[in-house]
Amino acid sequence: MAEKQQFFHSVYLDKDKCKGCITCIKTCPTQAIRVRNGKAHIIKEFCIDCGECIRHCPHYAKQASFDHMEALDQYKYKVALPPPSLYGQFNHLDDINIILTALTMIGFDDVFEVGAAAELVSDATRKYIAEHEEPRILISTACPTVTRLIRIRFPELLDNLLPLKPPVEVAAELARKRAVEKTGYRPEEIGIAFISPCPSKVTAVQDPLGIPSSAVDVVLATKEIYPLMLSAMKQARNNPLEYCLSGKIGVGWGLTGGEAAGILLDNYIAADGIENVVRVLEDLEDEKFQMDIRFVELNACPGGCVGGVLNVENPFAASSKLKHLKKYLPVALSHPEDFPHKTGMDLTEEIAYEPVYMLGKSMLESINNMVKLEKLMRVLPGLDCGGCGAPTCKALAEDHIRGKGDVHSCTELLRRYYLYGEDAFEALEEENAL
Amino acid sequence: MSFSNDSLHFQYVVSKDDFTHAGSASSDVKNKLKKMNVDAAAVRKVSIAMYEGEINMIIHAYGGTIDVDIYEDRIVMCLKDTGPGIANIEEAMQEGFSTAPADVINLGFGAGMGLPNMRSNSDEFNIESEVGVGTTVTMTIYFNPA
Numbered sequence: 118m119a120e121k122q123q124f125f126h127s128v129y130l131d132k133d134k135c136k137g138c139i140t141c142i143k144t145c146p147t148q149a150i151r152v153r154n155g156k157a158h159i160i161k162e163f164c165i166d167c168g169e170c171i172r173h174c175p176h177y178a179k180q181a182s183f184d185h186m187e188a189l190d191q192y193k194y195k196v197a198l199p200p201p202s203l204y205g206q207f208n209h210l211d212d213i214n215i216i217l218t219a220l221t222m223i224g225f226d227d228v229f230e231v232g233a234a235a236e237l238v239s240d241a242t243r244k245y246i247a248e249h250e251e252p253r254i255l256i257s258t259a260c261p262t263v264t265r266l267i268r269i270r271f272p273e274l275l276d277n278l279l280p281l282k283p284p285v286e287v288a289a290e291l292a293r294k295r296a297v298e299k300t301g302y303r304p305e306e307i308g309i310a311f312i313s314p315c316p317s318k319v320t321a322v323q324d325p326l327g328i329p330s331s332a333v334d335v336v337l338a339t340k341e342i343y344p345l346m347l348s349a350m351k352q353a354r355n356n357p358l359e360y361c362l363s364g365k366i367g368v369g370w371g372l373t374g375g376e377a378a379g380i381l382l383d384n385y386i387a388a389d390g391i392e393n394v395v396r397v398l399e400d401l402e403d404e405k406f407q408m409d410i411r412f413v414e415l416n417a418c419p420g421g422c423v424g425g426v427l428n429v430e431n432p433f434a435a436s437s438k439l440k441h442l443k444k445y446l447p448v449a450l451s452h453p454e455d456f457p458h459k460t461g462m463d464l465t466e467e468i469a470y471e472p473v474y475m476l477g478k479s480m481l482e483s484i485n486n487m488v489k490l491e492k493l494m495r496v497l498p499g500l501d502c503g504g505c506g507a508p509t510c511k512a513l514a515e516d517h518i519r520g521k522g523d524v525h526s527c528t529e530l531l532r533r534y535y536l537y538g539e540d541a542f543e544a545l546e547e548e549n550a551l
Numbered sequence: 552m553s554f555s556n557d558s559l560h561f562q563y564v565v566s567k568d569d570f571t572h573a574g575s576a577s578s579d580v581k582n583k584l585k586k587m588n589v590d591a592a593a594v595r596k597v598s599i600a601m602y603e604g605e606i607n608m609i610i611h612a613y614g615g616t617i618d619v620d621i622y623e624d625r626i627v628m629c630l631k632d633t634g635p636g637i638a639n640i641e642e643a644m645q646e647g648f649s650t651a652p653a654d655v656i657n658l659g660f661g662a663g664m665g666l667p668n669m670r671s672n673s674d675e676f677n678i679e680s681e682v683g684v685g686t687t688v689t690m691t692i693y694f695n696p697a
Contacts, residue, residue: 270585272591273591273592273594273595399578402581402595402598403574403577403578403581403598403599403602404599405574405602407662470591472588474585474586475586475587475588476586476587477587477588478588479588480587480588480589480623480624480694481623482588483586483587483588483589484558484559484587484621484622484623487559487583487586487587487621488559491559515586
């Protein structure tokens, strides 16, 4: 099983491709990127692996690291964990078994659907809600980017996180137990490979939250498995085997609202797209929802997991295809009593606040730095042009205070100095505010 | 903004009927406190108390100013409007008592919880009002030591 790595990020920069433009710094929802010396560097404490920079980089310089098929060579028995979003990648499909059969033809010995495990998580969520009648609004922990965002920006909402494992972890544990029983191999001889739609889930395996370590061994990218599957699927269509264990609920988890629908209550909110997620979290934090809500499902990607940046298909097309695929499925095909092997569903570790945005180590230092910040903000032009390499003037001022940047890198003030001889920093120097 | 050696002062101007910006001052204070080693519970109390006060100034009053002072151990918020003033403060402090017009209620406000919420989220709460002159609410919230 994967060794836990703190501050691991799947998202990385391909320096040769980076032109040093400001596209990524402006689209990053946590202001985690700075252009320094002509290249876009990621601040690892702020990054939540949402993949927005990958989605927007015009030069394909922001990328995600993931494992390749060769990583499975060391295992005697290989099990694929396909997520529901994978089912939305293919055309003219009316049977999920074709996809699952194709996986067994490209090198996997067995498949275990994440959608099947998702139905077990839905079941556990319903039980959790029934057993906890307090009015606390529960926030889904299925999207690791959302959990990471809450951890750095919304500490007051950490208690609202649903303390259940994400479906991929449940799938990995059950798949290993089933494989051990089937083959007689030792657990470590079984290779469990998740086919991920996003970088966030690569990170969640390397540096999981709420559990000591991940049960997933290898994380592959949907876009890399997709071409291998296309030719296998032609054959699989002729004779698909009966693997499918996910119904409407399980398949629906790939779409926004799917997880919420699985709790079989209608007092929920489901939002997608990282900006909308931030809006909902801010309003939850301020208790602005004057309505009865029990559950909040948040997906960082547009449309849900079908919108992940490691997918191939357009998210909206994939969404339409998933809806078609689940149309005539039973409500759920996986129930706890169907599984001979049980696994713990609860998160076992506390997800703690990471105060990465603090301006000082003590309140007094924070006050002094906040004063300094306000003085700097009066001098900076407020254009948020990104010319200095920080996404906003405020981000530059905060970098300056943290010793991670310098307000003298403001290109607009430099321009004014060059053209008109205005020295905006003179007064600040006199006040000793630099 | 102004400052002395041990505190920070901010002033926000709140305009009457400016619904689209309602909550922007309390949101700004919240975001500042989040960067300042203030415990999450206190940040939450401040943002709720100040939000309710800000909304009240927009719905009921003719606008006004909010003065915020941040000290090492506490925050003091002084909300001062220019009228119309509250005739019966005791009645206004009761949960559910509301004089909000219908259009405001349609927006989800006017449940009569504004002042009670402000008081319950404050460690120290003071309200003074004179009809025709205006209302001044002062709220103090102490931070929990780290």
